[in-house]
Amino acid sequence: MNKVLRKTLKIVWVIGMLVLVVFMLYPFIYSFLGALNNKRDFGNMGTLLPIPKKAEFRNFLYAFSKxxxxxxxxxxxxxxxxxxxxxxxxxxxxxxxxxxxxxxxxxxxxxxxxxxxxxxxxxxxxxxxxxxxxxxxxxxxxxxxxxxxxxxxxxxxxxxxxxxxxxxxxxxxxxxxxxxxxxxxxxxxxxxxxxxxxxxxxxxxxxxxxxxxxxxxxxxxxxxxxxxxxxxxxxxxxxxxxxxxxxxxxxxxxxxxxxxxxxxxxxxxxxxxxxxxxxxxxxxxxxxxxxxxxxx
Amino acid sequence: MVMAGRQERVLTRKQRQSRRAYAVILPFFLYIAIWSLLPLVIGLLLGFTDFNALNGLPKWVGLKNFKTFFGSRDYIDLLIRQMWMGGLCLVANVVLSFLLALALNVKHPLRGFFRTSVYIPNIAAAAITSGVFIALLNPFNGGLNMFFKSLGMDPIIWNYSQFWMVFWIIVFFVWRSVGPAAIIWLGGLQSIDASLYEAAKVDGASKVQQVKYITIPGLRFISAYILLTGLIGVMQMFDVVMLISHGNPYGKTDVLMYRIYRDGVISFNMGMAGAASTVLGLVTVLIAFVAFFIISKGDNNE
Known part of the structure; x- marks a missing residue:
């Protein structure tokens, strides 16, 4: 009984921590997905996960532009x-x-x-x-x-x-x-x-x-x-x-x-x-x- | 003769040492003093002058700037808001980072991964990650409101509400700084001798008693450190405010430090900025002293 309890506790812990990790890393995921859009598409999108219709890599290259x-x-x-x-x-x-x-x-x-x-x-x-x-x-x-x-x-x-x-x-x-x-x-x-x-x-x-x-x-x-x-x-x-x-x-x-x-x-x-x-x-x-x- | 000779050698060795020490320390010290100590002195004088940094020399005006500070509600309100908004950020961060440290203090193969993940928000500068929050919080086509809409809820106009702006400032602040604080707590938790818990268990102490009599006293020093450095930090917090809310709506999330920045760097009103800096600095030091006194007094009672 004790063993079962311990096991469920551990699973709850792992799930809780994974949720936390998603929350902590979410802004980075959002930035990355957002950067794949162009300005107009992104402006009209308004979602929590801005997955582009057609990925563009132009925005990453700004850092290497003039x-x-x-x-x-x-x-x-x-x-x-x-x-x-x-x-x-x-x-x-x-x-x-x-x-x-x-x-x-x-x-x-x-x-x-x-x-x-x-x-x-x-x-x-x-x-x-x-x-x-x-x-x-x-x-x-x-x-x-x-x-x-x-x-x-x-x-x-x-x-x-x-x-x-x-x-x-x-x-x-x-x-x-x-x-x-x-x-x-x-x-x-x-x-x-x-x-x-x-x-x-x-x-x-x-x-x-x-x-x-x-x-x-x-x-x-x-x-x-x-x-x-x-x-x-x-x-x-x-x-x-x-x-x-x-x-x-x-x-x-x-x-x-x-x-x-x-x-x-x-x-x-x-x-x-x-x-x-x-x-x-x-x-x-x-x-x-x-x-x-x-x-x- | 022999004694005297030895003494002389000891002396010259000591002299050589101190000469070398000065030769190393003094140049560095003087250079550091130019960039850190000199501003401190200038700052104390600045508040007593009327000084537009664009043109002209500083003019001595005595206590005029301090009278403006304490005479109008503007600055006092900003000081009070700095205190309560900073206080909320600090309390939220201390409590959540402690809970996080407890959660991370579990032996599990994934622990290292979790620890790294919660730290990562801190390794990106605030300016770099604030854009995401602004994009999500756009009241009309921002991610959050569109999500609420899809659930059939009414959108919230975040920018027009003091409550929500303060809320998001705290979220952004805690999101960035909960990781390092949790790591410090974790270091404290792990530095407590495990045999103390074993002994308590043998003596039949409950989990609550273990926390009360072993964990909390063992963390006294770490908690003092986190509280004091956190206190000094949040009393000067404004980058978060500048990036998330710009002090809006209608200056209701504006804080004194942000006003000092704008007075000085944007409107070049150096006298007023200097006076406000002095007041905020002294209030910060005072609060830190009181906190330190309370903490160390608690220490003596044990």
């Missing part, structure tokens, strides 16, 4: 750039914080922890002001006047580097603390200098945490549609998710062209890289969230 290519390249470039810097900074600062003794270390640690709970509202608008008044950029003089600074300037996607990285510094530091110092001391005795000790001894043993940092940063940067959306107007200098953001916010306006299939086609392309990152590095991404939760 308008779509520059944002696509920008997104790749920006993701690579920030992933590289975040990993590098996390290693350097995290290593120093874990291994070296120096004055002000505790203060810096407090700074790291505090910086992670500062509400972003306190910096959003001031950052915008600062970018527009940055001296010597975008036609500004040394007072920050006369031009538009980094607004609409592609450099705004690469130059800023805030304290978001300090979370990864912290995690790398924690991970260094669980690694005995003996390895490094042995390497030093064998005549390794600082750089060799780091690259040949420490980093190979820290691969998991490096994967956590790289995967999470890559995912976060790719999906950061808001920064380019806020600072850049021209599609050419923007990123793909930000371009989709422009289209998505114009859906609400009467004057917008409301080309849903085009939007869905771009969305389907733009979700492929993060999906691949997630599927391949799932373990590390989940570990990153969980460890931020447990250690933070």
């Amino acid at each position: 308008t779509g290519i520059p944002p696509l390249i920008n997104t790749f470039a920006r993701t690579t750039w920030y992933t590289f810097w975040n990993v590098l900074v996390a290693i350097m600062l995290g290593y120093v914080m874990a291994r070296y003794e120096f004055k002000g270390k505790k203060l810096f640690l407090i700074f790291i922890i505090c910086s992670q709970v500062v509400p972003s509202v306190l910096t959003m608008i001031p950052s915008f002001v600062m970018m527009s008044k940055l001296p010597f950029f975008g036609g500004n003089n040394w007072m920050g006047m006369g031009g538009h600074g980094l607004i609409n300037n592609p450099l705004v996607l690469y130059l800023p580097f805030g304290w978001g990285v300090l979370l990864w510094v912290f995690l790398f530091m924690q991970s260094m603390k669980s690694l005995p110092k003996d390895f490094e001391e042995a390497a030093e005795i064998d005549g390794c200098n600082f750089r060799l000790t780091l690259t040949k001894v420490v980093l190979p043993m820290q691969k998991p945490i490096l994967a956590v940092i790289a995967a999470n940063t890559a995912l976060g940067t790719w999906n950061d549609w808001f920064t380019p959306f806020m600072y850049i107007n021209r599609v050419k200098d923007s990123t793909l998710p930000a371009y989709i953001g422009m289209l998505a916010t114009s859906l609400q306006e009467m004057s917008g062209d409301r080309d849903f299939p085009k939007l869905f086609g771009l969305s389907c392309i733009s979700i492929i890289p993060p999906l691949l990152i997630f599927l391949f590095f799932q373990k590390y991404i989940i570990q990153g969230i969980a460890s931020a939760g447990i250690k933070g």
Whole structure:
């Protein structure tokens, strides 16, 4: 009797979870099917599953058209750039914080922890002001006047580097603390200098945490549609998710062209890289969230 | 002599270390400070100025912007709406993600697949997935209303109803963030020592008692983390509002953060945006502190 009950419970569980999975994935299925239509067919369709009469693949190719290519390249470039810097900074600062003794270390640690709970509202608008008044950029003089600074300037996607990285510094530091110092001391005795000790001894043993940092940063940067959306107007200098953001916010306006299939086609392309990152590095991404939760 | 020599070597090693540490940390710290610390300082000053970022210099106006903020119902209403709409999103997300974590905490070959699936909405940026909701919610030829029609029901004009817009904002918010929260809960559930449950079972504790005396105390830290970070997050939530409802109908789903964005980035009224940012930031910090105090006080009572 108990066995029968247990079995039915398990079946109920599986069915319930499958229903949930369908609900969670439904918007993606809808986007994909929607992208197969053309604009007019889709507009008249009004169903929960927009299955096309005749499938078109034109909408997926928008991402590779003359308008779509520059944002696509920008997104790749920006993701690579920030992933590289975040990993590098996390290693350097995290290593120093874990291994070296120096004055002000505790203060810096407090700074790291505090910086992670500062509400972003306190910096959003001031950052915008600062970018527009940055001296010597975008036609500004040394007072920050006369031009538009980094607004609409592609450099705004690469130059800023805030304290978001300090979370990864912290995690790398924690991970260094669980690694005995003996390895490094042995390497030093064998005549390794600082750089060799780091690259040949420490980093190979820290691969998991490096994967956590790289995967999470890559995912976060790719999906950061808001920064380019806020600072850049021209599609050419923007990123793909930000371009989709422009289209998505114009859906609400009467004057917008409301080309849903085009939007869905771009969305389907733009979700492929993060999906691949997630599927391949799932373990590390989940570990990153969980460890931020447990250690933070 | 020998002692002195050793001491000197220890000292120089220490000095070398701290010099190297500064050489690594300072450049990075200064660069990070430019992009993060400086805006924080500018932000505190901005609220006291009249500043149109398009032309001209900031002009010191004292408390004028703060008087506008607290003097008119507009901003106060937006602040209150930020709190209750954010609060609803947070509560829905915390409760549902906990239930989801309980459901995922079952040994089954399909568990990995389920866990991945519930996480996937979060790996797409909000801007990318909001289009689907807008297409479905179109009152005239949207998928949902046409579906209702085929069932013989009356269509609902979603866009004209505050209730339904708030409802869909919460659905979109929870749909995106329930996965990560569930994963954190799950990590907490699995970090509880299984032998505690065994011991409780031997002592004859019921399932309810096990949850009350083992699960809930064991999850105290995780729940504090989820609540606090969630709280700070929803007090600044506006991308969801911007994408799903644009603050409509008639600004009835508008929130303060969205207004700050529009004041600053669209109408370049930096002084007002700065003042509102300061208020919202301080309210957020205050609420987080109170929540933290309540949680840690509960901890001491145990």
